[in-house]
Amino acid sequence: MTDSTHEANDTSEAERFWEGHYSSRERVWKGTPNPVLATAAQPLTPGKALDLGCGEGGDAVWLARHGWRVTAVDVSSTALQRTADHGRAAGVGDLLTTERHDLARTFPTGSFDLISAQYLHTPLDFPRARILRTAAQGLTAGGLLLIVDHGSVRPWAWNPDPHAHFPTPEDVYSSLELNAAHWHAERLDRPQRLAIGPDGQTATVTDNVIAIRRTI
Numbered sequence: 001m002t003d004s005t006h007e008a009n010d011t012s013e014a015e016r017f018w019e020g021h022y023s024s025r026e027r028v029w030k031g032t033p034n035p036v037l038a039t040a041a042q043p044l045t046p047g048k049a050l051d052l053g054c055g056e057g058g059d060a061v062w063l064a065r066h067g068w069r070v071t072a073v074d075v076s077s078t079a080l081q082r083t084a085d086h087g088r089a090a091g092v093g094d095l096l097t098t099e100r101h102d103l104a105r106t107f108p109t110g111s112f113d114l115i116s117a118q119y120l121h122t123p124l125d126f127p128r129a130r131i132l133r134t135a136a137q138g139l140t141a142g143g144l145l146l147i148v149d150h151g152s153v154r155p156w157a158w159n160p161d162p163h164a165h166f167p168t169p170e171d172v173y174s175s176l177e178l179n180a181a182h183w184h185a186e187r188l189d190r191p192q193r194l195a196i197g198p199d200g201q202t203a204t205v206t207d208n209v210i211a212i213r214r215t216i
Contacts, residue, residue: 012102014124015075022056022078033062034118035193036148036209041066044144047113052103052135053120057083057096064092068114075102103131111140117147129175136178139214144186147172151190151206155197169208178212187211 037059041049046067051060054072056079063070064087072083080098087096099108104127115135120128136145151166167175169188189209196202 012075012105014102014104014122014126017122017124018074018076019078022076022082027056027082030058033059034148036191036207037116037118037146038062040144040146040211041068041114044114047140048110049114049116050108050112050135050138052115052117052131054083054098055079057086059116059118060096061086061090061092063114063116064095065090067095069095069097071097071099071108071110071112073099073101073103073108075100107131107134107138111138111143113140113143115139115143115145117145119148119150121150129177132172133176133178136176136183136212136214139183141214141216143214145210145212145214147208147210147212149208149210151208154195154205155201155203166206166208169210172208172210173212176212182216183212183214185210186213 049063049068049070051072054060054074060070060072060083074080084098087093153164173185187209190206192204192206195205
């Protein structure tokens with residue numbers, strides 16, 4: 001397990017927000033992988049993976065357990081420590097590296113066979129299209145960028161406005177302005193699932209799934 005920080009010394013608004021989010025509770029997430037990621041990664045040959053906004057490491061540890069060498073990125077030091085602890089407890093610490101990034105400022109170096117952006121949302125200002133475009137450029141030839149977004153209101157969301165607008169998968173893909181000669185959309189979909197909230201609430205929600213393959 002290696003742990004590194006790629007940040008300016010000043011604390012960003014994003015770091016303050018997300019550090020407060022994670023440090024306010026002993027655990028925020030269940031520690032299990034997001035199902036769309038698990039389904040998409042299962043048939044792939046393990047290589048190098050990048051987990052953007054890794055939280056407490058449920059996805060990163062699942063990937064490492066399946067043979068991937070994973071770089072797990074978050075802006076919260078508490079989240080990264082929990083990811084590292086989870087990886088060691090699962091016996092995959094040697095396959096898992098954590099890096100602290102405010103993605104609006106810095107981005108991990110290197111190239112990756114799989115880049116995962118699961119619910120990379122924030123109530124703060126966030127140059128999301130630029131970050132996801134940078135992620136697409138960090139793929140190896142044949143690599144996959146898997147983006148899963150909220151596509152409907154969850155009752156336990158920060159802003160449970162029933163009239164909130166959600167971009168379609170096509171909108172998200174179009175916003176990245178990728179060269180069709182180098183990348184193509186392998187999946188643009190809006191599946192529904194039964195979700196469980198932080199206090200045990202349940203609701204049927206829609207996900208936006210955008211899977212982008214780098215061709216060359």
